[in-house]
Amino acid sequence: FCRTISSTSVQASDIRPLPVLRETMDYLLHLLDSSEHQFEIVHDFIFDRTRSVRQDLSIQNIVNxxxxxxxEDVIKFHILSHQKLSRSSQDSDASSLCYLxxxxxxxxxxxxFDMYDVIxxxxxxxxxxxxxxxFYVLLHLGCKIPKMVDSLSLWYGHLSASIIQSKEMVFARSILRFYHLxxxxxxxxxxAAEGTDLQLRLLEPFLNEARVRALMYFNHSGYKLQHxxxxxxxEILMIEELDLETLCRLCGLEISNNEDTKAxxxxxxxxxxxxxxxxINGIYISRENQR
Structure with a gap:
């Protein structure tokens, strides 16, 4: 799995045809649910092999x-990994895995997106x-993501009206707007109400960033006597009260306790x-929590 596209030693027999690549991808996705090893180990194994699958597709120039x-399945793997690795990102090795x-x-x-343009x-x-x-729009919420190619406004100009007006894109653009406002x-x-499962998983690692930003706004607003x-x-930030208290203290906020009410x-x-x-574990927002 160290083969590069530019390698001159690659033989035709080394390249897997499309049906084999499909079977390989199905097998790798099945491993995501494995509990035999730590997720970091499983992630490394799948990570290398999905890159190899993409190499074989590129070498054969298959676009269908x-x-x-x-x-799309490779991206699904990376989104699921994004969620799971972020939960253990306090470890330096996990942090590097998150970035990669x-x-x-x-x-x-x-x-x-290039393949979409072709078809x-x-x-x-x-x-x-x-x-x-x-997903590309939602990734602009993060403050620690790789530099984007174009600004969103320029990128939107390349998309058709049907894509821009789709419910998934309207949702993503609304989330970005609510955050910045x-x-x-x-x-x-x-x-909680509108996101798809993958959108929610992609957003989860960014939610505490949003909560810290909200706490900053709350701290700068109101009167000192109005706790x-x-x-x-x-309830507003959709987080357990104990987890919110931990987050407040991490931000340097002093919590008072008056008649069993913390503020x-x-x-x-x-x-x-x-x-x-x-x-924090458990911050994943599901529709079940809203019923």
Whole structure:
């Protein structure tokens, strides 16, 4: 799996045909549910082999519905890894894996978009196109992601109106807008109510970044005597109250306890954005939590 595309020693017999690549991808996705080894080990194994699958597709210059489905599955693997690795990112090895995984996710998305452009010329399209385009938009929420190729406004100009107006893209653009406007109630409500499973998994590692940003806004607003109850904030930010308290203390906020109600006073000069924001287990927002 160290073979490079430029290698002169590659024989035709070394290249796997499309049906074999499809079977390989199915096998690798099946391994994602393995509990025999730690996820980091499973991730490394699948990571190397999905790169090899993509190499074989590139060498053969295969661009069709089956090849696109394989790329979509590779991206699905990277999104699931993005979620799971972020939960253990306090470990330095896991942090490096997170970065490499994100880097490959971006490369796969851009390659997939090129493949979409090719099949569009034949009046064909993938049923998952709009969702996968939305992933690129949602990745702009993160502050530690690889540098994007173009600004979003320029990138939108290359997309058709049907893609821009799709529910997946409307959702992604709304989430980005709510975040930048500081409308965190609508931000979290929209995520819980409208996001697809993969969109939610992609967003999960960014949610605590959004919560810290919200706490900064709450701390800078209001009067010193008008405390912010954690019970109320936990409902807005969709996080367990104990986890929110941990996040507040990590940001340097002093929590008061009055008649069994925990709250913090605004205008605390001790507030700071943590250099490392932990990914708390259980912050994944599912529709079941909203019923």
């Amino acid at each position: 519905a089956q090849a696109i489905q394989i790329y 995984n994100m880097e490959q996710l971006m490369k796969c998305l851009l390659s997939l 569009h010329k034949n009046n064909s399209q993938s049923s998952k196109e709009t969702e996968y385009y939305s 500081g409308n965190f109630k609508r931000f979290f409500c929209a995520i 912010h109850p954690l019970t109320h904030l936990s 913090f006073a605004p205008k605390q000069a001790s507030f700071c954005v943590p250099a490392s924001i932990p990914q």
